[in-house]
Amino acid sequence: MNRIMKKQTLLIVDKDCLFRKQLIEELKQNDYPAVIWECSNGLEAIRYINTLQPDVIFLDVKLPGINGFEVLDRTEHSPFVVLTSDCSTYAAKAFEYDAIDYLLKPLTKKRLQTSLQKLGNQSEIVLNSFSKQSTVYPRRILVEKGNRLTSIQVSHITHLKADKDYTWIYTLNNESFLSNYGIGKLMHKLDPHQFLRIHRSYIVNLDYIQELYRDINRFFLTLSNNVEINVGRNYLPSVKELIF
Incomplete structure (x- = not known):
């Protein structure tokens, strides 16, 4: 250990x-x-x-x-x-x-x-997540689209969702791309000042967080494109750091 x-x-x-x-x-x-x-x-x-x-x-x-x-x-x-x-x-x-x-x-x-x-x-x-202060992160990435790779702006990514060993990447214009990388590995490739993991299956772009609310005993984040995501208990302290 x-x-x-x-x-x-x-x-x-x-x-x-x-x-x-x-x-x-x-x-x-x-x-x-x-x-x-x-x-x-x-x-x-x-x-x-x-x-x-x-x-x-x-x-x-x-x-x-x-x-x-x-x-x-x-x-x-x-x-x-x-x-x-x-x-x-x-x-x-x-x-x-x-x-x-x-x-x-x-x-x-x-x-x-x-x-x-x-x-x-x-x-x-x-x-x-605390060891990336001096790392340079890409502004654009290449993602698979059919049999080609297409370039998208990282700032246009609203959220990412784990799908077993793969990850779906969602963008502002409602496009989605499937990455061969797991969500943990992608988290290491993204700027932690811009992207926050809020669940073992979800990463969100801080720019697109619209609301945080509590429903009975669970917390939810709503993104600007009306996507609603449950905040995992283990990740709730990081989300609460955003509250002023």
Whole structure:
């Protein structure tokens, strides 16, 4: 886990004391660089998250009192989240909350290592977004159109949307182009002062953000071309930096 550069604050929320102890032991064996806290129910979790503002939480879906999803709905701080459960029932819903991973019990070393790798990769993306201050970014790019490459202005790109290992690029005049690059790689090619990742599947051009609004427990951005995009929990702090 050398990818993560600093010691993090990690919170484990689970009603099962034995599971918490096992997870803590496995994290230590993997040399995960974190100060680890633990609690056993949803109300405690809300207090810990709001007070500690942890970088990472391992959060059980089935908690006494209020469940893991309700905990995420009630907290403003948005850490990286690994949801845990003894069944796969809530896996799809987990990714609606931008969970980094969905970890099934009983815990296995191999599966936990996969989760830690995903956490490391996500942390690396966030860190890289701050390392581009002196990079020169292109004003125009070449994109595929039929059997040719056509030139478009980067400033005319309104947003980008991930499509598995590919990415759709959308422009002001309602054109769309499919790139062979994944959205993470394209983010590295774009000026971070101009483009902001607001979801694991979306990047937007700051010039075309029209509105930010909250609908129940989720935030949405509206672009000037009437495109509406859900803001991922892990990316919400970056969006809130735009609020004055």
